[in-house]
Amino acid sequence: MLKLYGATNLMRSQLLKFGIPKGNVWKYQCSIKTCSSYYSTGTATTPSSHTISPIPPSNESIKTPQLLEYKNYYQNLQQTLRDLPNEVCDQSTTLVTLHKRLGLPKEFSTALLSRCLTCRSSNLPTTLPTSQNTKLNRTNYSNQQRDNYGLNIFGKNLLTFQTVKYLLDKYPRLPTPVLNVAVNAYISDEVLASIVKSWGVESENQSVMERFLRNEPVDVTLGKLRYFNNLKRISDGIESISKLNFSETAAYSLVIRSITATLWTIDENLATKFINDHILFGRKLDITRLFQFEQPTRELARLCEREHLERPISRLMAESGRLSKSPVFIVGVFSGEEKLGEGFGASLNEAKAKAASDALMKWYCYQPTKDPNQKTVIDPGTIIV
Amino acid sequence: MMLSNQIRGSLFGINKNCFTPRDTLRLITYLHSGNRVRGIKRDPTSYMINPYGLTYDKVQKEKGVSTSEFFSKIRNNLPLKKFDISVDDNLLLQCFTHKSFAHGKVPYNEKLFIMGSHFLKIQASVYSIKSNKAKDKDTLINGMNFNTLGSTMSKQILSEYKLAQFMESLGLKELIFWKKRNVNENNDFNGEPKIVSSVLNSLVGAILLTNGVEKTSSFVNDFLLKNEES
Amino acid sequence: MVVKGIANRFSIARNGYGDSFIHPCKKIIIQYCNWGGSSQGIRQFLTTDKLNNIASKHQQIEFEIVKKSGHPVITGWYNNGRHKPICVKNMEPMEINKKLEILLTSSGDILRRYTKNDNVKSLNKSVRGIWSPFHGNNDATPSV
Numbered sequence: 001m002l003k004l005y006g007a008t009n010l011m012r013s014q015l016l017k018f019g020i021p022k023g024n025v026w027k028y029q030c031s032i033k034t035c036s037s038y039y040s041t042g043t044a045t046t047p048s049s050h051t052i053s054p055i056p057p058s059n060e061s062i063k064t065p066q067l068l069e070y071k072n073y074y075q076n077l078q079q080t081l082r083d084l085p086n087e088v089c090d091q092s093t094t095l096v097t098l099h100k101r102l103g104l105p106k107e108f109s110t111a112l113l114s115r116c117l118t119c120r121s122s123n124l125p126t127t128l129p130t131s132q133n134t135k136l137n138r139t140n141y142s143n144q145q146r147d148n149y150g151l152n153i154f155g156k157n158l159l160t161f162q163t164v165k166y167l168l169d170k171y172p173r174l175p176t177p178v179l180n181v182a183v184n185a186y187i188s189d190e191v192l193a194s195i196v197k198s199w200g201v202e203s204e205n206q207s208v209m210e211r212f213l214r215n216e217p218v219d220v221t222l223g224k225l226r227y228f229n230n231l232k233r234i235s236d237g238i239e240s241i242s243k244l245n246f247s248e249t250a251a252y253s254l255v256i257r258s259i260t261a262t263l264w265t266i267d268e269n270l271a272t273k274f275i276n277d278h279i280l281f282g283r284k285l286d287i288t289r290l291f292q293f294e295q296p297t298r299e300l301a302r303l304c305e306r307e308h309l310e311r312p313i314s315r316l317m318a319e320s321g322r323l324s325k326s327p328v329f330i331v332g333v334f335s336g337e338e339k340l341g342e343g344f345g346a347s348l349n350e351a352k353a354k355a356a357s358d359a360l361m362k363w364y365c366y367q368p369t370k371d372p373n374q375k376t377v378i379d380p381g382t383i384i385v
Numbered sequence: 386m387m388l389s390n391q392i393r394g395s396l397f398g399i400n401k402n403c404f405t406p407r408d409t410l411r412l413i414t415y416l417h418s419g420n421r422v423r424g425i426k427r428d429p430t431s432y433m434i435n436p437y438g439l440t441y442d443k444v445q446k447e448k449g450v451s452t453s454e455f456f457s458k459i460r461n462n463l464p465l466k467k468f469d470i471s472v473d474d475n476l477l478l479q480c481f482t483h484k485s486f487a488h489g490k491v492p493y494n495e496k497l498f499i500m501g502s503h504f505l506k507i508q509a510s511v512y513s514i515k516s517n518k519a520k521d522k523d524t525l526i527n528g529m530n531f532n533t534l535g536s537t538m539s540k541q542i543l544s545e546y547k548l549a550q551f552m553e554s555l556g557l558k559e560l561i562f563w564k565k566r567n568v569n570e571n572n573d574f575n576g577e578p579k580i581v582s583s584v585l586n587s588l589v590g591a592i593l594l595t596n597g598v599e600k601t602s603s604f605v606n607d608f609l610l611k612n613e614e615s
Numbered sequence: 616m617v618v619k620g621i622a623n624r625f626s627i628a629r630n631g632y633g634d635s636f637i638h639p640c641k642k643i644i645i646q647y648c649n650w651g652g653s654s655q656g657i658r659q660f661l662t663t664d665k666l667n668n669i670a671s672k673h674q675q676i677e678f679e680i681v682k683k684s685g686h687p688v689i690t691g692w693y694n695n696g697r698h699k700p701i702c703v704k705n706m707e708p709m710e711i712n713k714k715l716e717i718l719l720t721s722s723g724d725i726l727r728r729y730t731k732n733d734n735v736k737s738l739n740k741s742v743r744g745i746w747s748p749f750h751g752n753n754d755a756t757p758s759v
Contacts, residue, residue, distance in 0.1 A: 093677045101637055101675035112526065146524055150531030154510050161503040168500060176495055181620030191625050198628060200641035200694040265527040277633030283626035284738050292619040299617045306490060318749040330749050344749075364618070376594050378476060379496045384489035385617050 073212045078124045080218050081226075084111045084146050094202075094223025101199060102259070107266045114222045116258035117201070119251050120147040122226035124208075148258035155257030158264060159187045162275045171287060173364050175382040181290050186279055193252035195278060201225055201255060203248060227251030288361055295385060296356035300333065300340070302385045303363060310336040312359070314352045317342065331355045433487055436572070437559040441482075441491065448474040455560060462555040463588070468604045470596050472588075480587045483563035483580050491562075494587035501590030502583075505543050508605045513539035542613060548582035551612060557584070585609075627738055639722045642677040642692040643715070648684050653704035657687040660708040673719060689715060693723025 080088055089095055089110040099113055123145060163186050167179060174182065185191070204224040208231060211221065227246050246254070256278070264271035276282075293299065300312050318330040331351035332342045341362060343354025368377045418428035433441040439455070447453035456474055459481070465472060472480075479492040486493065514529040524532055533539050541547065552558055558577075561584055565575040589609075593601040630637055647661065648654040660666065661680065670678050686704040689711070693699070699721060701714045 093679075097641065097675050097677045101641070103635060107527075115526075145532075150514070150534035151526070153534040154514065154531060157503070157507045157510055161507050164499060164503050168496065172496075175618045175620075176499070177618065177620040179496075179499070179620075181622055181624070184622065185624055185626045188625070194628070197696075198630070198694050199637055200692075261531070262526060265529050273634070277635040279626075280633075282629060282631075282633035282635065284629055284632075285624075285626040290620050290624055292621050294617045294619065296617075320749075328749075360618070378479065378492075378591070378594065380479070380492035381484065381489055381495055382618065384484075 070209070070212050073218075074124075074208055077208065077218050077221070078126075080222070081118065081124065082146065084114050084118075084222075086111050088219050089114050089222055091217075092219035092222040094220065096223075098199065098201065098223060104259075104263075105266060105270065108262060110222075112262050113259070115146045116148050116151065116255055116262060117223070117225045118145075118147045119225075119227040119246060119254055120145065120149040121246060121251075122204075122229055123147070124229055124231070148254050151258035151261040152254045154264070155259070155261035158260055158271060159257060159275060159279070162272065163187050163280065166276075166280050167287075170367060171365055172368060172377040173366050173379045174287070175364055177382075178287070178290050178364070182285065182287060185285050185290070186283065189249050189253040191283075192256045192279075193249040196225075196252045196255045201252070203227060203251070204230060207231065225251060225255060227254075287365060291357075291361060291364070293353075293357045293360060296353050296360055298385050299383050300356045300359055303360065303383050304335055306380070306383065309338075312340060312356070314355060316348070316351075333359050429487075432564070435486070435559075435562045436565055439560065439562070441487065441562055444478060448478070458560065459557060462557060464604075464608055468600055468608070470592055470600050470604060472591055472595060476591050476595065480591050481557075481561050481584055483561065483583065485564040485566075485580075486562040487564075494583065494590075497587035497590035497594070498583045499590070500593055501586040501588065504593055504601065505586060505589055505605065505609075508602060508610070509542040510534055510539065512606070512610050513542060543609065545579055545582040547613070548585045549578035551609070552581045552585055629738070637694065638673070638675050639693050639695065640673075640676055640691050640719055641694055642679065643718055644679045644681055644690045644692070645687075646681045646683050646685075646689070647687045649682055651684065651686070654687045656706045656708055657703055657711055660711045663708065665708065665712060669715065669719070676719070689718060691718035691721060691723070693721070695723045697723045697725075699723070 086109060092110065092114070095110045095114055099108070099110055104113065160183065163183050164179070167174060167182055202224050204221050204226045206216075211230075227248065260271050260274055263274050297312075297314075304310065304312050312333050312335050314331050314333050316329060317332045319328065321327045322329075327346055328344060329346070329348050329351040330342065330344045331348065331354070333340050333352075333355040341355045341357070341359030343351050343356070343358050345351035345354050366377075368374055414426055416428040417425040418431040421427070430440075430442075435441075444453075444455045447455060451457070453474075456477060459477060460466075475492075480494050480497060482491055482493045484493045484495045513533050514531055524530070549558075558581055561580060563577075563580050565572075567575060589601060589605060592604060630639075645657070645661070645666075647657045649658075666678065670676075686702055688700050688702050690698055690700040699718060701718065703711050703714055706714070
């Protein structure tokens, strides 16, 4: 996707002369009126003289052409965000490139992608605020909007189920506290937000006024995450606290959940594949690092009792330097003839505890074979002491 | 106060060859029944029993027996055959055992419940997005209305309370093995609705693990959600 | 319950490990001057078909052409939030193509010099495990 900003007529005619095809790849944006160049990424600087608060009066009697222009810009923006027309969404380079980057199917339109990036808390107020009536400067939480509210709820259900299923298929005996932590390690808000950020999704931090002053086309904002109503800038230090308002991290996590939900509406398998690629197989988690044993020897004794195994007995396997300042003991824990686990330590007790933890870890992190003839392993439950 | 002696060696099968003096000292165990005394082992018959007087041992002996009252009642009241679902007696008993029972000594349904409840949540929201058509057709996504999610109505489909009621109407409430937190209080105080609904959830989880997604979703949609409507 | 889970341990990203590789470069801004002599090469570059080919080959990257006085600069923006500007003053179109290639293939990370024998970076445990004097049937092993 290619965009020309501020190219002069000469350059444009030159480019056209050299036979640049029209179509998806090239696009000409010649709407820049001012001479100053336009950047939409990151370092965009606004002139310091433009730090006036964005409160245009709705009073028609004041005939200020700039304010009327702003009003038109605002209403156009609002209209576009409400209807998300396909033609405008296809114009947004950010949106189209994000679509391509994620390899989404054709049925997943750019308008739907833009909807996934729209949080309910970003709805612009219908009435422009005035200096007299600041109460209207409020987000309107309507249910008939194109936003990701419901998609997020459904996406969360899908993600949780998939993750729990993946973990329990892989480790059927995982204890519940560890399972919860592991699910969190895959799909907590922080993790999901970091995934979305790694896709190159940016959040819309510019106020509507700033965008208007830079003559930014409306489609630029469609490819960004909108999670608060952009009437004021964040730097103004004013934040409306509401149940439906999100932190930036929470807002980012909504995106991946909504995309998953939207993929599900096209094809269930697509959603499963998407979750696997980006979250489950695509990320690494060492499950053994999530365990914390408090009384491993006691727990192991209880496990052996429940599973009708012989009582576990710890035996010293090897030792070195018992009377030195750095002794090493190796202890194995046995049930009858069978060795359940082994641990080392600087004292007999430490080695014994480590051996018991090792044995418990081997029980809890048991992985069934991939042989389809193996019966499904049903876990009898975590050990309670 | 009833006293009973039991040889611990025979309970846990300690190998005679590795006896130590300490082991021989612990061979004889006193099992206490009646009022609880701290530090004394309790007689299993005093706690392997559910609040409605059903004993676990009796049910366990009936496993695989076709005339079993416990298992035939479950199989008659749940349409498992209709959906071609096969669940063995061990798994069925595990579904009907709550974590609070017998201090986790026997297989309990916690993990099955987790699996089943997440599956049910998805099924309930699918039901919600497919059945509620919006007034404004433009906000639909591929014919599905996601704006209904999050509303109180959609939250109440398959809620804990409703599932508990449903289980009670099937007459399966009395078959669940669990332990009261406080014996002097009533069942609601002891969280019976949650336990009863968890049994249904774990049944769904067990079916999902052993019979696959398709049979489970038809069981949920054509049995649980159908009953929800009526 | 005796076993506990340790919270706030997160899974680690492995881009491309599943079936999805997210290209690290998301945007390239090409800034040229319509008048300056140092921009002659980039003006030539822009009027050929090269950029068109690159753009159609990398549809996941946003290309933006900006006219601004001064030396020409091409800047790559990356998913990790960093950007890499390269000044392409007085360069031939072929050289600019090479610089563009650098931006396209970069991960966006800071360039690091890896010390000798520090070539393998892995999230996985060693397959062999750690050598222990207490295990195995080596004669040097202290007897149990």
